Amino acid sequence: MDDQLQNQNLPEEPTLEPDESEEVAPVQYDISTYGADYPVDSLVKRLQRSDIFIPDFQRDYVWSQAEASRLVESLLLGLPIPGVFLAKEKEGNKLLIIDGQQRLKSLQFFYEGFFNPKEDKKTKRVFKLIKVQKRFEGLTYDKLEENDRIKLDDSIIHATIIKQESPNDENTSIYHVFERLNNGGKKLAAQEIRTAIYYGELNDLIERLNTYPDWREMFGPVSIRLKDKELILRFFAAYHRGDYYTKPMFEFLNKFNQKYRNPGQDFIAKNEQLFKDVISFIKNSVGKSAFRPEGIINIAAFEAITVTIAKIITVKRNPNPVEFKERLSHLLQDPNFLKAINFASSDETVFNERHAIAESYFSEV
Secondary structure: OEEEEEOOOOOOOOOOOOOHHHOOOOOOOOEEEEEEEEEEHHHHHHHHHHEEEEEEEOOOOOHHHHHHHHHHHHHHOOOOOEEEEEEEEOOOOOOEEOOOOHHHHHHHHHOOOOOOOOHHHHHHHOOEEEEEOOOOOOOHHOOOOOHHHHHHHOOOEEEEEEEEOOOOOOOOHHHHHHHHHHHOOOOOHHHHHHHHOOOOOHHHHHHHHHOHHHHHHHOOOOOOHHHHHHHHHHHHOOOHHHOOOOOOOOHHHHHHHOOOOOOOHHHHHHHHHHHHHHHHHHHOOOOOOHHHHOOOOOOOHHHHHHHOOOOHHOOOOOHHHHHHHHHHHHHOHHHHHHHHOOOOOOOHHHHHHHHHHHHHHHHHO
């Protein structure tokens, strides 16, 4: 069985079954790459101006002050350090960091004088070099000798810059590059990657909606792997682009997230209200059992039910909650619907079938 979420009261994080989450996208890419050598002081200035961009969400900064100090020391000693990977955005000339965040942030912290400024400002640590050669021990950037400061400023970091040439109607290759370069340790979940690379108005909307009280009641505790946010994205993708669905599901979501990344305020306002209306209607009519035919959230059931109700709400502002509750109970016992939400649920035919069945049950609500 696929497309199910584990009980949110359990400590384990919800996961998709392997037949969906491990599918490989069939598309091939034409990607151009070129190298650029940046002086350290130039890199820091670009980071400060956000010309080189670190999304609000990436893996948290995890280096210790000693590790960051060793990086700075390597450059002061004239030793090479690993390069970074940057992705050139289609709109504008900004560069997105897809590998090398820890190194670049460490250098920015050293130049700005404070280690990991996200810490409480009252306890913010001055960035002094520690556990390095004696002549550098305890020095800040401003306290470096002039020759050392110039040497650090002029040190070169090599960047590999990638740009997707084709397909030219979307930019999903960055997802795959990011995923492959950031798979050390605990593997990033798909929505964690999307949040990092498709930052913009749509992800800001999803962030807001994820705090909507009725949604929190329906879903349960906040998912540390962003499964709750992925469901909101899936609702929007299936509602707006369901007629064009092709598997694998994760790539369908990637394309939607990229295409609708900054859709404009009219789209944002209408869809924010639509999601709230749908979730509140279902909560008030049935409660959290609506998406749990076996006691746990079934993602495919959530998708088919919410999208169908959204279509009804857009043409009929006040669906009948009593009628909906009765018809939902029958839908969740329909063997064809149960098959379509539990087996091969990412297949195009199965996707279309469960939506057709849901619409047939709710058409008169």
